[in-house]
Amino acid sequence: MRLAFAVTAIILPALPTANFAQGKGVRLWNLTTATMTGFQLSPAGQNNWGPNQTLNDKDKELDHDERLKLIGVEPGRYDAKVSYSGDRQCIVRDLDVRPDAIIQVADKDLKECTN
Structure with missing residues (x-):
């Protein structure tokens, strides 16, 4: 019995x-x-735009150089609508989203901007 407990105590923490x-x-x-x-x-x-992902951030917006986990996003090809204060919106076309990817959006990626 003690041996079984000792083995369990060693193996369980090692399991993911x-x-x-x-x-x-x-x-x-x-x-x-x-x-x-x-x-x-x-x-x-x-x-066919999905929900505003910035609402998942603690302050409901994403500052420069800040990262945010996206909810409900599966791998695939996407367009993104990026919004800024003052009603400015831009589109980023044809993002290749892979599992566990980090989508980087920089000023050079912004197209079709309004306002």
């Missing part, structure tokens, strides 16, 4: 837990020079 088995998920890294107030994804070319 569910958190270790899963990756970090898809994350966004704001490398633009402004604070994002909105970040929405759509399957590439469809203009």
